[in-house]
Amino acid sequence: MNTLIEVSNLSKTFTLHQQHGVVLNVLSGLNFNVRAGECLVLHGQSGAGKSTLLRTLYGNYLAAGGSIRILHNGAWVDLVGAEPRQVLAVRRQTLGYVSQFLRVIPRVATLDVVMEPALARGWSKVDAEARAKSLLSRLNIPQALWQLAPGTFSGGEQQRVNIARGFMVTWPLMLLDEPTASLDDANRQVVLELIDEAKAAGSALIGIFHDRAAREAVADRFLDMSAAAQQEYVYAG
Amino acid sequence: MSAAEKLHLHTDTAQPLFSVRDLTRLYGPEKGCQGVSFDLYPGEVLGIVGESGSGKSTLLSLLSGRCPPDRGAVTYRDTAGNWVDLYSASEAQRRTLLRTEWGFVEQNPRDGLRMGVSAGANIGERLMAQGVRHYGELRAAGIDWLSQVEIDPLRIDDLPRTFSGGMQQRLQIARNLVSSPRLIFMDEPTGGLDVSVQARLLDLLRGLVRELDLAVVIVTHDLAVARLLADRLMVMRRSHVVEAGLTDQILDDPQHPYSQLLVSSVLQP
Numbered sequence: 001m002n003t004l005i006e007v008s009n010l011s012k013t014f015t016l017h018q019q020h021g022v023v024l025n026v027l028s029g030l031n032f033n034v035r036a037g038e039c040l041v042l043h044g045q046s047g048a049g050k051s052t053l054l055r056t057l058y059g060n061y062l063a064a065g066g067s068i069r070i071l072h073n074g075a076w077v078d079l080v081g082a083e084p085r086q087v088l089a090v091r092r093q094t095l096g097y098v099s100q101f102l103r104v105i106p107r108v109a110t111l112d113v114v115m116e117p118a119l120a121r122g123w124s125k126v127d128a129e130a131r132a133k134s135l136l137s138r139l140n141i142p143q144a145l146w147q148l149a150p151g152t153f154s155g156g157e158q159q160r161v162n163i164a165r166g167f168m169v170t171w172p173l174m175l176l177d178e179p180t181a182s183l184d185d186a187n188r189q190v191v192l193e194l195i196d197e198a199k200a201a202g203s204a205l206i207g208i209f210h211d212r213a214a215r216e217a218v219a220d221r222f223l224d225m226s227a228a229a230q231q232e233y234v235y236a237g
Numbered sequence: 238m239s240a241a242e243k244l245h246l247h248t249d250t251a252q253p254l255f256s257v258r259d260l261t262r263l264y265g266p267e268k269g270c271q272g273v274s275f276d277l278y279p280g281e282v283l284g285i286v287g288e289s290g291s292g293k294s295t296l297l298s299l300l301s302g303r304c305p306p307d308r309g310a311v312t313y314r315d316t317a318g319n320w321v322d323l324y325s326a327s328e329a330q331r332r333t334l335l336r337t338e339w340g341f342v343e344q345n346p347r348d349g350l351r352m353g354v355s356a357g358a359n360i361g362e363r364l365m366a367q368g369v370r371h372y373g374e375l376r377a378a379g380i381d382w383l384s385q386v387e388i389d390p391l392r393i394d395d396l397p398r399t400f401s402g403g404m405q406q407r408l409q410i411a412r413n414l415v416s417s418p419r420l421i422f423m424d425e426p427t428g429g430l431d432v433s434v435q436a437r438l439l440d441l442l443r444g445l446v447r448e449l450d451l452a453v454v455i456v457t458h459d460l461a462v463a464r465l466l467a468d469r470l471m472v473m474r475r476s477h478v479v480e481a482g483l484t485d486q487i488l489d490d491p492q493h494p495y496s497q498l499l500v501s502s503v504l505q506p
Contacts, residue, residue, distance in 0.1 A: 014490075015492075017494035055489065059483055059485075060489040061490040084483040084484075088468055104445075105440065106439070107436055108440060
C-alpha cells in the first residue's frame with residue numbers, strides 16, 4: 001500500500017509572550033509515515049502532546065520545524081510553510097479531522113452541517129442528503145432533530161453530529177481526536193464500523209483513543225509519544 | 238466542458254484577483270497603515286482584525302479606492318483579465334469598477350443606502366448604472382434580491398428608514414450584490430446589530446460568499462465573526478500588520494505577542 005503522509009523531524013513549540021515569555025517544547029524530532037488503509041494510534045499519557053500533534057498536522061497549530069508532506073491530488077504538498085489557500089485546498093479534498101467538539105454555526109440545520117463537506121467537494125444535493133441521512137440514522141440521531149440547528153442538542157448528540165460530518169466523505173487522510181470518548185456502547189460500535197469502512201476504502205488514519213477496547217479494535221501501529229512528554233517537562237521546568 | 242475551458246478555469250483561480258504592495262498612508266507616527274502587501278484570490282475571504290486605531294479602516298479606504306496612498310500600489314485583475322492599477326486609472330475607470338465589479342458594505346447602513354428612495358430603487362441603482370432601463374427587469378431583480386437577503390418582497394416600495402437595523406444591513410448587501418461583483422469590502426458589517434440579528438446576517442453572508450464565489454476583505458474587531466467568515470487573517474497594530482495567516486491558526490496558535498493578547502482577551506460566553 002502507498003504512503004499518504006510523511007512527517008519528518010517535526011517540532012512544535014509554544015512561546016507564551018503574555019506569561020513571561022515561557023517557551024514550551026511540546027514536540028520535537030517526530031518522524032513517521034502512514035500508508036493507505038492503515039491506522040496509526042498515538043500513544044502516551046495525558047500531556048504527551050497527542051492532540052497538539054493532530055492540530056499541528058491539521059494546520060491549526062504552526063509547526064516550529066520539520067515537514068508534513070501529504071499526498072494531495074496526486075502531488076506531494078508540504079503543509080509546513082504552505083499558503084493558507086493551499087492548506088484550505090488540502091482540507092477540502094484530502095485531510096479530514098474529527099474531534100469530540102462540534103463548532104456550532106447559528107441557524108444552520110443539522111442536516112446541512114453534516115452535508116457541508118460533500119457539497120464543498122461538488123456533490124449533488126440529492127447524493128449528499130442521502131448519505132447524510134444514512135449516517136445520522138446509523139448514529140441514532142432522531143429524525144425529528146435533523147432540520148434543527150444543533151446548538152441546543154445535548155453534548156453526546158452534538159458529538160455524534162460532528163462524527164457524521166467527519167465521515168460524510170472519504171478522506172484520503174483522517175485525523176481522529178478521541179471520536180469514541182463518552183459515547184455509549186451502541187454508538188461506539190457504529191464509530192468503530194465507520195473507521196473500518198474508511199480503512200477499507202483506503203484512508204490513512206491517525207488517531208487518539210483513550211478507550212482501550214476501541215484502541216485495540218482499530219490500531220495497526222502505535223506511535224509512542226511518551227519521550228516527547230519528558231522533554232516537555234525538562235523545558236517547562 | 239472542453240479541456241481548454243477547464244484549463245481556463247484553472248488558471249483563472251490560480252491567479253490573484255487583487256494585489257497590494259507596500260501600501261502606506263500615515264497621518265502621524267504609527268497612525269494610519271504602512272508597508273501592507275498581500276494577494277487575494279477569487280473566492281478568498283480575508284479578515285483584518287486589530288484594536289481601534291490600529292489602521293484597519295485606513296487600510297480599507299486605501300484598498301477600496303477611497304483615499305490615495307502615500308506610496309504603494311493596489312492592482313486588480315478585471316473581468317477581461319487586464320490588471321488595473323487603481324490609483325493610476327482614470328476617475329471614470331475607477332468609478333466603473335466601484336459600481337460594477339466591486340462592492341462596499343458600510344458599518345452603518347445609512348451610509349451605504351439612499352434613505353430617500355424605496356428598497357427596490359436602492360437595489361436597482363447599480364443595474365441602472367450598468368445600462369438596464371427596463372422597469373420589469375429592475376423590479377424582478379429587486380424582488381429576487383429582497384428574498385435572497387430574507388426581506389419580504391412586499392416591502393419593495395417601502396423606504397429603508399421604515400426597516401429595522403438588521404433589515405437595512407441586509408438591504409445594503411443586496412444593493413451591492415445585484416451587479417454580480419467579484420470583490421466586496423466590508424467594514425464591521427455586523428457592528429451595530431443585536432447578537433440574534435448578527436447570527437442571521439452572518440449565516441446569510443457566509444452562504445452568499447460561497448455561492449457567488451466572492452472575494453471579500455472584511456474589517457472586524459469581533460474574532461468570532463472573523464472565525465466564521467474569513468479564510469485568512471491579518472492582525473494589525475499601530476499601523477503595521479504584525480501577523481498574517483490561516484484564520485484558525487491565528488486564533489488557535491497566535492505567534493505575535495499582540496495577537497496572543499488579542500485572542501486571550503476575548504471573553505468566552
